[in-house]
Amino acid sequence: xxxxxxxxxxxxxxxxxxxxxxxxxxxxxxxxxxxxxxxxxxxxxxxxxxxxxxxxxxxxxxxxxxxxxxxxxxxxxxxxxxxxxxxxxxxxxxxxxxxxxxxxxxxxxxxxxxxxxxxxxxxxxxxxxxxxxxxxxxxxxxxxxxxxxxxxxxxxxxxxxxxxxxxxxxxxxxxxxxxxxxxxxxxxxxxxxxxxxxxxxxxxxxxxxxxxxxxxxxxxxxxxxxxxxxxxxxxxxxxxxxxxxxxxxxxxxxxxxxxxxxxxxxxxxx
Amino acid sequence: xxxxxxxxxxxxxxxxxxxxxxxxxxxxxxxxxxxxxxxxxxxxxxxxxxxxxxxxxxxxxxxxxxxxxxxxxxxxxxxxxxxxxxxxxxxxxxxxxxxxxxxxxxxxxxxxxxxxxxxxxxxxxxxxxxxxxxxxxxxxxxxxxxxxxxxxxxxxxxxxxxxxxxxxxxxxxxxxxxxxxxxxxxxxxxxxxxxxxxxxxxxxxxxxxxxxxxxxxxxxxxxxxxxxxxxxxxxxxxxxxxxxxxxxxxxxxxxxxxxxxxxxxxxxxxxxxxxxxxxxxxxxxxxxxxxxxxxxxxxxxxxxxxxxxxxxxxxxxxxxxxxxxxxxxxxxxxxxxxxxxxxxxxxxxxxxxxxxxxxxxxxxxxxxxxxxxxxxxxxxxxxxxxxxxxxxxxxxxxxxxxxxxxxxxxxxxxxxxxxxxxxxxxxxxxxxxxxxxxxxxxxxxxxxxxxxxxxxxxxxxxxxxxxxxxxxxxx
Numbered sequence: 001x002x003x004x005x006x007x008x009x010x011x012x013x014x015x016x017x018x019x020x021x022x023x024x025x026x027x028x029x030x031x032x033x034x035x036x037x038x039x040x041x042x043x044x045x046x047x048x049x050x051x052x053x054x055x056x057x058x059x060x061x062x063x064x065x066x067x068x069x070x071x072x073x074x075x076x077x078x079x080x081x082x083x084x085x086x087x088x089x090x091x092x093x094x095x096x097x098x099x100x101x102x103x104x105x106x107x108x109x110x111x112x113x114x115x116x117x118x119x120x121x122x123x124x125x126x127x128x129x130x131x132x133x134x135x136x137x138x139x140x141x142x143x144x145x146x147x148x149x150x151x152x153x154x155x156x157x158x159x160x161x162x163x164x165x166x167x168x169x170x171x172x173x174x175x176x177x178x179x180x181x182x183x184x185x186x187x188x189x190x191x192x193x194x195x196x197x198x199x200x201x202x203x204x205x206x207x208x209x210x211x212x213x214x215x216x217x218x219x220x221x222x223x224x225x226x227x228x229x230x231x232x233x234x235x236x237x238x239x240x241x242x243x244x245x246x247x248x249x250x251x252x253x254x255x256x257x258x259x260x261x262x263x264x265x266x267x268x269x270x
Numbered sequence: 271x272x273x274x275x276x277x278x279x280x281x282x283x284x285x286x287x288x289x290x291x292x293x294x295x296x297x298x299x300x301x302x303x304x305x306x307x308x309x310x311x312x313x314x315x316x317x318x319x320x321x322x323x324x325x326x327x328x329x330x331x332x333x334x335x336x337x338x339x340x341x342x343x344x345x346x347x348x349x350x351x352x353x354x355x356x357x358x359x360x361x362x363x364x365x366x367x368x369x370x371x372x373x374x375x376x377x378x379x380x381x382x383x384x385x386x387x388x389x390x391x392x393x394x395x396x397x398x399x400x401x402x403x404x405x406x407x408x409x410x411x412x413x414x415x416x417x418x419x420x421x422x423x424x425x426x427x428x429x430x431x432x433x434x435x436x437x438x439x440x441x442x443x444x445x446x447x448x449x450x451x452x453x454x455x456x457x458x459x460x461x462x463x464x465x466x467x468x469x470x471x472x473x474x475x476x477x478x479x480x481x482x483x484x485x486x487x488x489x490x491x492x493x494x495x496x497x498x499x500x501x502x503x504x505x506x507x508x509x510x511x512x513x514x515x516x517x518x519x520x521x522x523x524x525x526x527x528x529x530x531x532x533x534x535x536x537x538x539x540x541x542x543x544x545x546x547x548x549x550x551x552x553x554x555x556x557x558x559x560x561x562x563x564x565x566x567x568x569x570x571x572x573x574x575x576x577x578x579x580x581x582x583x584x585x586x587x588x589x590x591x592x593x594x595x596x597x598x599x600x601x602x603x604x605x606x607x608x609x610x611x612x613x614x615x616x617x618x619x620x621x622x623x624x625x626x627x628x629x630x631x632x633x634x635x636x637x638x639x640x641x642x643x644x645x646x647x648x649x650x651x652x653x654x655x656x657x658x659x660x661x662x663x664x665x666x667x668x669x670x671x672x673x674x675x676x677x678x679x680x681x682x683x684x685x686x687x688x689x690x691x692x693x694x695x696x697x698x699x700x701x702x703x704x705x706x707x708x709x710x711x712x713x714x715x716x717x718x719x720x721x722x723x724x725x726x727x728x729x730x731x732x733x734x735x736x737x738x739x740x741x742x743x744x745x
Contacts, residue, residue: 061720063743064654064743065720065745067745068654068745069745071654071745084588085588085592087595095658096657098655099654099655099656099657099742099743100625100655100656100657100658101654101655102619102622102623102652102653102655102656102742103612103638104623104638104644104651105652105656105744106611107638107644108645108652109650109654109745113611113623113638114610114638116611117592117608118609118610118625119599119607120603120607121603121607122603126602130602133599134595137591137594137595139588139591139594139595140592193718194718194719194720194721195719196715196717196718196719197688199688202687202688202689203689204688205649205688205690205713205715205721206649206688208649208650208721208744208745210745211719229648229650229745230648231644232645232647233648
């Protein structure tokens with residue numbers, strides 16, 4: 001029947017269009033984490049900038065962890081688009097709930113505070129509109145929006161809109177919510193929680209650790225990692241890699257060695 | 271008690287202002303008496319002055335019952351002086367006022383023409399002739415002077431003009447000559463306008479009132495184009511714009527927008543007003559429509575010449591786009607809701623980072639690196655999220671000076687696994703220490719890896735029972 005031919009033609013067209021919609025557009029650079037296991041999940045190419053990404057707290061009380069992961073991604077996005085700034089959007093109540101982004105803290109997470117424009121909105125509807133406007137404007141490298149609660153308005157339609165606007169301008173949308181949305185067209189969806197640091201001493205915090213779970217990835221595999229943020233290097237490390245090395249030196253009777261093996265070596269040579 | 275004003279019906283009965291109440295009642299027992307309300311009258315006159323701004327932006331009050339408008343350069347918008355006055359008369363009559371109008375070269379002459387003239391418009395240049403036949407009261411002089419002049423047989427202004435000036439001034443005071451000179455234009459009489467009148471304005475008068483928002487915005491863009499021509503001529507751009515919409519029934523809608531850099535681009539000006547209109551709770555309330563639109567540049571600043579550096583071009587345009595976005599958002603969300611983060615140059619964590627309204631943000635002088643070190647050995651020292659107001663916690667510490675072992679925040683008990691500190695932050699010496707306590711900050715990690723920034727408010731030598739607060743969260 002002619003119908004079958006038409007159907008096949010439509011299918012081919014759908015495949016072509018879909019491929020075009022994910023590849024085309026000014027996707028200026030791809031965001032890499034400089035961390036093999038994480039980048040491997042994206043086939044080594046990194047994740048595309050011009051799209052919406054959801055970063056959700058894995059549990060109540062993990063909002064700061066989710067924000068930290070989003071901030072680190074934001075910092076990378078700013079590196080990729082020098083000269084552009086970023087827009088932080090926070091609902092009025094969200095600041096009281098989980099605190100307001102602070103300049104010194106942002107710079108520790110790789111975001112230059114001088115390139116941040118911070119806005120407060122009255123409700124989620126306004127937040128969505130601000131995100132949309134900012135993505136369309138082409139004036140920012142990325143938009144990081146923090147929602148006060150998992151809002152029903154942040155749904156398939158809204159996220160699809162963001163994807164389209166972002167693909168056109170190349171700006172990245174980072175949607176930080178206290179809980180994953182029920183439906184979302186975000187190209188990657190992350191669930192983040194804190195992880196205990198591996199610092200051997202009670203009196204030393206050590207680098208902050210995050211448990212990061214990639215639950216959806218349109219560009220590759222999903223996965224879960226426990227990562228450590230190194231704010232001097234401005235990149236993540238896998239926590240277990242350090243964990244494997246450290247116990248060798250970590251002896252309960254000589255805790256100082258584990259913290260810093262360098263002095264010991266000096267003593268041998270000198 | 272005396273009558274301060276009478277209506278037309280009472281006047282027909284022979285009553286007049288100044289008559290005592292008992293006298294009036296004796297003559298006509300049926301008169302209806304309403305207490306005078308000078309404050310209400312003054313307020314009404316003010317509102318009329320608002321409405322009169324449709325004909326000219328320079329409106330001065332002439333209490334108790336007059337308005338003076340400087341219509342220089344406005345009449346052509348109404349098709350001439352006669353039709354402008356006709357329009358004013360018709361509108362005021364529709365609103366239920368009886369008005370007398372006069373238009374002349376000087377405020378004094380216009381005042382006289384409105385009250386004693388035969389025709390409302392005194393021909394330009396003629397300053398003495400219209401006055402000559404008018405009674406002396408047309409000179410805006412006190413009634414005692416009028417009576418004193420009448421006693422010597424001087425009843426018209428013409429007669430005053432014929433008299434030698436010296437004796438007149440000696441006998442009736444300098445005020446008489448001042449008023450005469452003001453009316454004839456020998457002495458200037460600047461109007462004291464109700465509102466400040468910035469120099470940059472354009473306006474549009476419509477024969478068919480515009481009702482729709484889109485229509486208003488289309489006209490705003492056209493006005494902005496005309497305004498741009500003026501601003502360009504002076505090499506300036508506007509930082510604040512005002513839009514006045516005059517509704518057919520006399521109501522005036524006034525809107526303002528601000529922007530972060532001098533602006534002359536018509537489309538962007540119109541876009542800002544579109545945001546402003548969208549943010550109105552009741553919309554434009556156009557009802558019957560607006561028939562006069564006026565656009566002002568309320569505050570102007572020199573436009574910076576575009577820098578010609580080739581490599582700087584991309585950055586420049588990105589900045590301009592960011593400005594445009596921030597301006598739009600500031601109009602929609604409020605000036606204070608769109609901010610830039612600036613180093614606060616203070617030790618107190620809540621003041622170390624200031625959120626400055628975007629439009630007011632200048633390039634940073636203090637640098638972030640000069641602030642507290644954000645990190646030490648790969649570990650952040652300052653929280654990513656800071657509470658504007660620290661939240662109280664119940665804490666149990668091992669030692670008086672030590673970190674908490676356990677603490678309860680937001681009704682959840684948390685066990686401290688690791689603690690780093692203390693970092694002591696004393697109140698700024700330059701602002702006086704009275705009643706302000708030193709804080710000992712600790713970075714804590716609970717057994718799930720969540721990190722908090724808590725502080726003990728007060729050393730033990732400062733207070734007996736120091737309290738604990740959580741000030742921020744680390745990821």
